Amino acid sequence: MNEARARILINLRQSIDPLLRIFGGSSQHPPSMGFAFDVAGHQIPIQKTSLTYGSVGEMIEDFSIVFGVPKYRTSKPKKVTRKFSFTRLLQPIDNLVTCPACSNIHPSDTICNACYAKIHALTSEIKKKMMNYNPYVGEKQDKEVFVKFKGEPEAPAAVVKGKRVLEIDSERPTWFKKLTLKE
Amino acid sequence: MASNRVAASLPRIGVTIGHVPQKLKTGGIEPSRRARLEVLRRIVTRTVREERVELKWNRAVEARPYLERLIQLGVERGPLDEYTSEMMDWWLPEKDLITKMHEVIVPRFQNRESPFTSLFRLPPQRLQQYIQNKREVWKRYDIGVLEIDGNPFPPVQAENQEQSNSILDALLSDALRNHHITLQEKLETSAK
Numbered sequence: 001m002n003e004a005r006a007r008i009l010i011n012l013r014q015s016i017d018p019l020l021r022i023f024g025g026s027s028q029h030p031p032s033m034g035f036a037f038d039v040a041g042h043q044i045p046i047q048k049t050s051l052t053y054g055s056v057g058e059m060i061e062d063f064s065i066v067f068g069v070p071k072y073r074t075s076k077p078k079k080v081t082r083k084f085s086f087t088r089l090l091q092p093i094d095n096l097v098t099c100p101a102c103s104n105i106h107p108s109d110t111i112c113n114a115c116y117a118k119i120h121a122l123t124s125e126i127k128k129k130m131m132n133y134n135p136y137v138g139e140k141q142d143k144e145v146f147v148k149f150k151g152e153p154e155a156p157a158a159v160v161k162g163k164r165v166l167e168i169d170s171e172r173p174t175w176f177k178k179l180t181l182k183e
Numbered sequence: 184m185a186s187n188r189v190a191a192s193l194p195r196i197g198v199t200i201g202h203v204p205q206k207l208k209t210g211g212i213e214p215s216r217r218a219r220l221e222v223l224r225r226i227v228t229r230t231v232r233e234e235r236v237e238l239k240w241n242r243a244v245e246a247r248p249y250l251e252r253l254i255q256l257g258v259e260r261g262p263l264d265e266y267t268s269e270m271m272d273w274w275l276p277e278k279d280l281i282t283k284m285h286e287v288i289v290p291r292f293q294n295r296e297s298p299f300t301s302l303f304r305l306p307p308q309r310l311q312q313y314i315q316n317k318r319e320v321w322k323r324y325d326i327g328v329l330e331i332d333g334n335p336f337p338p339v340q341a342e343n344q345e346q347s348n349s350i351l352d353a354l355l356s357d358a359l360r361n362h363h364i365t366l367q368e369k370l371e372t373s374a375k
Contacts, residue, residue, distance in 0.1 A: 101341060110306045111340060116328070120237075123336045127233055130335070140279040141232075142286045145335040166335070176337040 101175075122173065129166040193259055196251040197297035205241045223249055224274055226329075230300075231280050231288065235330035235339075240304060243327035247302055249274070254299045254331070257289035291333040303328040303339050 053059040096105050099112035106112050126147055133139040146163035148155065149172035155165075207222040208214050226246040230236050238246070253274050260267040262285045271281045292299050305326040312320040328339060 106306045110304045111328075113306050113308075115341070116303075116305060116339065119337050119339055123235055126336055127235070131233070135277065135279040141283040144287055144291075147335050173337075175341065 118173070118175075122176065125168060125170070126166060129168065193252075193255060194297070196248055196255060198247050198251050198300065198302075199244075200248050201241070201244045205245045207242060207245065224276070226250075227253065227274050228277060228280060230329055230331065231275060231284060232277070234334040235328065235336050237305075237326055237328050240325035240327040243302055243329040247300055247329060250329075250331075251298060251300055253284075254288060254292060255297060257284055258292050258299075262289075288331060299332055301330050301332055301339070303330075 053062070093107065095108040097108045098105055099115060102112060102114050104112050104114040126145075130141070130145055133141065143162065143164040146155070146160050146165050147168060148165050149168050149170065151171050204219070206214065207219050209218070209222050209225075212218040212221055222242070223246050226236070226238060226242060227250050230246070230250055253270060256264075256267045256270055262268065262271075271284060275281050275284060305328065308324050308326060309321045310324060312322050314320070330336070330339070
């Protein structure tokens, strides 16, 4: 009877103490649920189980068995497809042409990017002037627009034809041709 | 009903119509069929206001036929037509743009064949979006330039200049030019 009770106590102590050692730090506690006098008469050496760790690294190393791991081997075709399928292959661009004006290289179905950049800049400048009206006080874009660059003489009335004249602060670029009477 | 009536009497528009309806999504508009039209309307309105706009390529392709048809309605039917004014009212919610349409854009195309618009494609552009933990995130854009013809801006594509690199072409064009000049001089001297 006495012997059985002693064994239960020892079992309890063995299951609780390692937990305390993990969570309570490295300081040595007295064995839990111990009597003032030892039942067994001497300190039972606690078995070195997997629950006692010296460092965090050790613990993580051990815990790795509960992390998700592949259950089956990934087959060769799957790996090869993942690495080298048609979405991963680099396709050659075979429709490149050279811009006749600035010799910039661009795809044949597009316009030249470098040429468009300066057109874009001038367009925005003219557009800014063109948009400079207030529709909320009844102003409208009810006339065609005539662009007059800095340093240009006043155009004759036959050319302007009653259009709204926008004056640009910069000089006319050489590539932007003048409006003539012929049209 | 109304659309049938129009399709029967108006000539074809001279632009290609995309074969797959694009899903035009925009922030702030719940995606639906109606939202698609709202996005198209924004694009058409903006194009009429600014005359040349840069859009994503698929949007430009999608909006171009609508814009073309709107201009065509103005050209063929005039501002007094009931259906035209209905369409103008819907597609151009800003009323000053209806004036612009009838007084500026439509008169340009009175004696001209469709297409009234041009669409150019820019080379695909990679633009940086943001940097996340030293990782640069780039995005690829296909951009189209949609414009109404006869605008005051510099032409997107320069006229074909004499750009031949062949020495024979250069010499021939020079010889022709010299010949014309001598002809002119002869004519002037004979006139005197």
